[in-house]
Structure formats: structure tokens, C-alpha cells
Amino acid sequence: MRLQDTEVVDTFAEAFPMWGARIVTTAESPAWAQKAARSLTGFATSVIGCKCEAGIERDLDLSETPDGRPGVSALLFANDREGLAKRLVERIGQSVLTCPTTACFNGLDAPETVDVGGQLRFFGDGYQASKVLDGRRYWRVPVMEGEFLVEERFAVAEGVAGGNIIILGRDVAGALRAAEAAAAAMRAVRDVILPFPGGIARSGSKVGSRYSGLIASTNESLCPTLRAQVPHTDVPEDVGSVLEIVIDGLTLEAVREAMARGLEAAAGAGATHVTAGNYGGNLGPHHIELRGLVPDLRDD
């Protein structure tokens, strides 16, 4: 299949369920809200090594935050509900509670909730106090700077992780240019995050390894340097670099929309090929076909 001058492989991305939450962090200035959100979502590229995946969704207007201050919305995903609850407590406790002038709120509307502020309140060592407004409980935790305000319960919902597109270019510069354009286009989609640095991963992995105990290792079939060395390669002759964009979202529709926008943008920015990662359909229940994602996609 082709989209503009880009060859699109007729394949699918294999995504799987993960539990997600939306965290709204506010502060006295957009800069401090950003600092807290970056720390909150740091070291959260993959559940393989970080126990969760997280990213900044978007900046929030003053009218969109509960306290009318500058805010940032972030999404955090983990394998199960219990794990997500633990990661929320750890990360909000270490990255938002500690950050000057911040407050932290649940930003998701879903029936299931987990206790977050109700755990963090203990930092107050008995001096904490709660407030209930409009059916929501908030905890006021006294800190040296003043007071940290955190919502007691955060909604969690089953989302979709592992949506992806893989962008191939003639060299690193070309692949990176196309991937940057794709990531920028994807960031405009609500309800999704791109958990890797800058939204882009250079080290897509396969399941397992020749070394026991390693659950993931380099995807040699997409490594250009191994093209002449491995029994099977998916790297075409004119390709010198491959990059992947992983998408986690609160809904399958949002992940599909992000993939579509990324595909279009990558093609417009000169990707030689675009493909997607899957495990033969055996791992995840969600198969997002590249065919049909974009109306202008045509068969060769």
C-alpha cells in the first residue's frame, strides 16, 4: 500500500488492555505545573522496566482546572488496577506532593476509583485535614511551603496500550524527521499519550531473549545493522534507520485516531516506509490494521 511516496505495510498493531488514570496537576504558574507533570511521568516508558507507562496529555487552560490555576493533564497506565493504584500513590507522593505550589486532582470520569489522597494524607502525620465538596473528598496535607491539596480517590478505567506505528527512513535524520512530525500530530489527539522520550522509541523490542530471565530484547528483524546477519529481516535495502512510536490511550478509538494522524504525518514528512508492530496476533485482543486507517491509502 502507498500513502503519498511512503510504502505502508499491510499489517496491524497489536494492542492490549491496561488500566489508566488521568492526573491533573495545577500550580501557581504553567512552568511549575509542567515541572511536576514531567517528574510525575518520568521514567515511565514501558511496563517492562518501569512498572507503568505515563506521559503528558496536554496543558490545561485556567478554565479547565478545578482550582482555576494553570494545569497539566497526564495519563498513567499499569497492567492492573492494583498496580495502577500503587504507582499513583508513589508518583504523586514523590513528584507532585514535593513540588512547590502544586495541587493534584483526579481528571477521569469513570465508575471505578482507587485510593490515592487517602494514602498520601498520612504524610501529614496527624495534622492532615479533609474537605468534602460536591461529593468529592480532598486532603489537605501541611508541608513546609504551605499546604498540599490532593483528591482522595482517582478514577481508573481499562484502556488500550501498545498501539504503535514504526517509521522507516533512509538514514537517522530522515527517520527522525518523519517520526517527529508523526509524534507532533499524535499529541493533538485527546485521551492518548506517547510514553517514550519525545514520543519516539529507537529500541523496539521483541518478546523474550536468548538470555534467560530477560523478558524483552532487541527486535533484530528491524535493526538495519543486522540486515545481512539475521535469518529474517524486515528492513528494506534502502532503509538505514527505524523508529517506533508507541501509543497508550483511554479508548481504542483514541489510539486508532492517533495512529491515523501519525501515519499521515510520517508520510508527509518523507518516511520511506511505515509499518506496525505485532506478535502474530497472539498477545493482544486489539488488532489495529493500518489498512483503512487513512482514506488516501491506496494499494500499489
Place this chain on the structure above:
Amino acid sequence: VALTLTLREPPTVPLETEGLSPDGLAARSRGEVEALTVWHGNGRAQVGDFFAVSGDGGDELRVEGDLRRVKFLGAGMSAGRLVVAGDAGMHTGADMSGGELVVEGDVGDFAATGMRGGRLVVRGSAGHELGGAQPGEHAGMRGGEIVVHGDAGDRLGAGLRRGLIAVAGRVGEAAGLRMLAGTIVSLGALGPHPGAAMRRGTIVAMSQVTLLPTFSYACSYQPPFLRLYLRHLRALGLPLTDEQIAGRYARWSGDALELRRGEVLILES
């Protein structure tokens, strides 16, 4: 058209109307409503003896007329909307647990005592003991919201345990007396000795206050939670300014005769 009860003429002695609430009347025919019991002084009477009933049953009830001697309007209501077109008597909204009760005029003493949920909106002023304890009980309001656009009397929120009471105008003496928790917001002048014997909870004042000597100054800061409360109250129609919402407040802790875990927050000019 909402179910409407129109008082034909003011009763000579107080008329007690417990059960006249939107959820209490929703499933009743007009005849059934007219046959409901009310107490006129110490005598049993029927709704139809005093009120003309019109409109259909639904989740909204409207009560009209000179209701200053009509007690317990909306008492115990748990859902729906009750509009009192004018002044309402004592104990209005007592023990309500849900729904919205709007009094377009003034409301008498002991309104919303024992309230557990829902919202009482008073367009005029409220009497004494608003949101306080039912006579003979220790704990006052346990949940819900009270919004008064005019003034309020003494001992507002006495024994308050949870919930929000906000008054746009003046508030009398000893607001938050013996309060256990919850929040009181006074936008006008706040009478002396707020929070006497309070254990926990918050009283917010927008003007200078005469505090008991058992309150101690802690610091001046911008309470993060207060922005949520004040924005919420502005959305409900109270005249809050950006300066009040984002302002600095002096925090006074007390009452030292109790736990000293309550606070009076006073806006700094």
C-alpha cells in the same frame, strides 16, 4: 406545570407541614395531597383546609403565599426541587437529605437543622441557628450545602459536622459554635466569637473579626482548597471576586479549649 400549593390566608397560629416535600408528594393525586395531615397549633387539620392545590405531581413542588407562620416546609426532603415563593417559617428544610430547596424570600430560625444532604438556597435572609442542631441534639448539619444571599442570624452552623454554609451578607454571633468539622464562608461582616469551642473545620471571613483569645495566629497564606470552595460558590451565584478567590488569608487556629484543630481564615486586605 409544577405541583403548586397556594396558602389561602396566613394561619393565626403556626402551621406545621412536615412531609410537604417534592418527593413526599410526587406520587400522590391532588385529592391525596389535599387530605394530608398538617398541624394547626395543637389541632390536626388537612392540607386542603389551608392550601389550594393545582398543577401536576412531579419532581418539583411550588408553595406560594404568606408562609412566615408555616413551619417545616421541605423538612426531610430527599430529592426533587421545592420552591417557596416568598418567606418561609421556622425549621424549613430541617433534616433534609437531598434535592434542592429554594426560598425566594427570608427563612425563619432553625432552618436546615440536622441537614444531611442536598442544597438549601435562601434568596433573602435567614434567622438564627441556620444549619444548626435539632433541638435536643448535639451535632448539627451533617452534609449538604446552604447558600444565603442575604444575612444570617446567630449561632449559624452550631455543631456543624460536615457540609458547607455560605452567607453573602452579615452573620451574627458565634457562627460555628461547637463545630466538629465542615466549612462556613461569610462574605459580609462576621459577628464576634466565631468558632467558639470548635474542634475542627473552617470558618472563612472576608472582613475583620473579633476572635476569642483562645485562637492563635499561624501564618498568612493562600489556602489551596479555598479556591475550589470559592469558585464553587461563585458558580452558585454568590458575588465572589477574583481577589477573594486568589487572596491571602490569615490562619488562626483554635479553639485552644478544645483540639485547636479548627481554623478561622481571614482575608487580608
